[in-house]
Amino acid sequence: MPTEPVARFQIELTRFVAADGAALPPLPDFATDEKLLATLYRAMVFVRAFDAKAVALQRTGRLGTYASSLGQEAVGTGAASAMRPEDVLLPSFRDQAAMLGRGVTPLEMLLYWGGDERGSDFAGPRQDFPISVPVASHIPHAAGVALAFKLRHEKRVALCIFGDGATSKGDFYEALNMAGVWQLPLVMLINNNQWAISVPRSTQSAAQTLAQKAIAAGIPGEQVDGNDVIAVRDRVGKALDKARTGGGPTLIEALTYRLGDHTTSDDARRYRDDATVSPHWHEEPIARLRQFMLAQGAWSREREEAALADAATAVDSAMEEYLATPKRPAASMFDHLFATLPPGQASQRTELGDA
Amino acid sequence: MPDVTLVQAIDLALGRALADDPTVVLLGEDIGTDGGVFRATDGLLARYGAERVLDTPLAEAGIAGVSIGLAAQGFRPVAEIQFMAFAYACLDQMINHAARLRTRTQGRLTCPIVLRMPCGGGIHAPEHHSESGEACFTNVPGLRVVIPSSPARAYGLLLAAIRDPDPVLFLEPARLYRSQREAVEDTGIALPLDRCIVLREGADIALVGWGGVVPDMLAAARVLADQGTEAEVIDVATLVPLDADTILASVAKTGRCVVCHEAALTGGFGAEIAARLAGPGLLSLLAPVERVTGYDTVLPLPRLEEAHRPSVARILAAAHRALAHG
Numbered sequence: 001m002p003t004e005p006v007a008r009f010q011i012e013l014t015r016f017v018a019a020d021g022a023a024l025p026p027l028p029d030f031a032t033d034e035k036l037l038a039t040l041y042r043a044m045v046f047v048r049a050f051d052a053k054a055v056a057l058q059r060t061g062r063l064g065t066y067a068s069s070l071g072q073e074a075v076g077t078g079a080a081s082a083m084r085p086e087d088v089l090l091p092s093f094r095d096q097a098a099m100l101g102r103g104v105t106p107l108e109m110l111l112y113w114g115g116d117e118r119g120s121d122f123a124g125p126r127q128d129f130p131i132s133v134p135v136a137s138h139i140p141h142a143a144g145v146a147l148a149f150k151l152r153h154e155k156r157v158a159l160c161i162f163g164d165g166a167t168s169k170g171d172f173y174e175a176l177n178m179a180g181v182w183q184l185p186l187v188m189l190i191n192n193n194q195w196a197i198s199v200p201r202s203t204q205s206a207a208q209t210l211a212q213k214a215i216a217a218g219i220p221g222e223q224v225d226g227n228d229v230i231a232v233r234d235r236v237g238k239a240l241d242k243a244r245t246g247g248g249p250t251l252i253e254a255l256t257y258r259l260g261d262h263t264t265s266d267d268a269r270r271y272r273d274d275a276t277v278s279p280h281w282h283e284e285p286i287a288r289l290r291q292f293m294l295a296q297g298a299w300s301r302e303r304e305e306a307a308l309a310d311a312a313t314a315v316d317s318a319m320e321e322y323l324a325t326p327k328r329p330a331a332s333m334f335d336h337l338f339a340t341l342p343p344g345q346a347s348q349r350t351e352l353g354d355a
Numbered sequence: 356m357p358d359v360t361l362v363q364a365i366d367l368a369l370g371r372a373l374a375d376d377p378t379v380v381l382l383g384e385d386i387g388t389d390g391g392v393f394r395a396t397d398g399l400l401a402r403y404g405a406e407r408v409l410d411t412p413l414a415e416a417g418i419a420g421v422s423i424g425l426a427a428q429g430f431r432p433v434a435e436i437q438f439m440a441f442a443y444a445c446l447d448q449m450i451n452h453a454a455r456l457r458t459r460t461q462g463r464l465t466c467p468i469v470l471r472m473p474c475g476g477g478i479h480a481p482e483h484h485s486e487s488g489e490a491c492f493t494n495v496p497g498l499r500v501v502i503p504s505s506p507a508r509a510y511g512l513l514l515a516a517i518r519d520p521d522p523v524l525f526l527e528p529a530r531l532y533r534s535q536r537e538a539v540e541d542t543g544i545a546l547p548l549d550r551c552i553v554l555r556e557g558a559d560i561a562l563v564g565w566g567g568v569v570p571d572m573l574a575a576a577r578v579l580a581d582q583g584t585e586a587e588v589i590d591v592a593t594l595v596p597l598d599a600d601t602i603l604a605s606v607a608k609t610g611r612c613v614v615c616h617e618a619a620l621t622g623g624f625g626a627e628i629a630a631r632l633a634g635p636g637l638l639s640l641l642a643p644v645e646r647v648t649g650y651d652t653v654l655p656l657p658r659l660e661e662a663h664r665p666s667v668a669r670i671l672a673a674a675h676r677a678l679a680h681g
Contacts, residue, residue: 127427141420141423337458338520
């Protein structure tokens, strides 16, 4: 035969904790760190409580459209826990777990979804990007941030999170390609929750995995069980370490499931029935880690109750602060248009007045 | 002081910016070894190295997006888009991100990028190489839109654009890249980014335009002068923010105005100027505002492109119509 194979690839899936909480050894060292596990668990519990409160606020007319991350809490929680403060996160609109993990406050999150730009002026992670609503359009920004790190010879990494639908867009491919060409310190994390609003993963791409899209750009791609926070933390952490030490970019596809609607404006029953969704409740990340910790003797009913109570208290406190925050003066819409407001807008601002 | 072309003046300004400011980086397709398809970055890779002058993969939206990420990290990226038609792929990045990053983050992250590109016709280029798409960008709050019409103004305005702390779309009329030479001293002195430039004073009629039509307006003014009419010629130069005061002051004096641009008529930026004249300038007007523009057609291929663009004859005809009033 005058033909020969010239390229081969294989995509690995990493999972350390089975859906029922059973350990799948060998585990990473940190999986025996009870304090760390408790921190991850409490973070996921907090995100779930926060999402529930945000949806309730939207339903009662006190918050705008909101995208819950129900069932996907491990993706952002695990990823953020692996990052260093000096790294930069570029989130999508369902990445509250990662953002809260980075130190964005619940109040800031509520202000943003409540329609107030101050919610993206993070007091904590000052260099992290605001939420990108246009799908995939922030992935090239992440490549730019990573290029800045590389040009300055800094040991920092950009981490960009986006959904399965984003991997169908040109921005994703353009950024992926540049990341490969320039060997950028960039980790691209797909929150593959199987649904882009109503379009299922099977309609999104004929590719067997989304991770293999990395191969076309000459960079490594892999899958991780996105409902296993230990696996997410481990694999994202290793990709961050690799990028930080000059090893280049990685694409990680986290496999999870969107248990809720796309957003509060969506009714998922129009395109999927309960029988489709309900099996995935047996794979969700919080119960999984709880079972794992109980089996290790690292968790208790008292700790569980304390975690739930602490989350509820903190969420309520953020909600009250949010509801008590007055809106800004209308003229503030001009405040940050340019470094110096041109005369044309200055007169429009005057016309609007100080109301 | 050497006489240089407009494209050489661009190269001069880029070199000056690279020398003056270590945060300036250039990126784009073929800008490195090749020096850009028009040679606007000629010699810069050799002088400043591959960490300052970056050849990119062929991906316009990616170039704009990467520039935004660099800018948020404190760089001042100057990105070349090879031809303006390919900048339409950047609209998402420029509108949804570059123009509003400062507002969205309340000044926490900013976007001092320059997206520079050749625009306009007149060089017998292939299809999709002669766009005048400025109006796609002038309606985007948060973006500046700048277009020089001479080597010296290209040098001064580009330096200003690079030093500006906000995103700038910098349009370079391709027909003017090599059509004229003038003395440009590499002084590092920038021009203001919010001023129209009065190229010729006259009391009888104002000719207002930008980019590739500016030499045509000047030629028309010379003909009018021979006919005993003194035209004021204004190069708008910075479309956004628009220096309406200079235009209004000119029309307060002349009472007549012809607005010229290569882009199509309907929704063209000339409509904004006409609207300003019909508003605060109305009582100054002695004649309807004339617009001489590209026709509302798909831009024809090179055999017909000259028939599409504003000609000296069309500018003169419009001026004569305006002068015939009152």
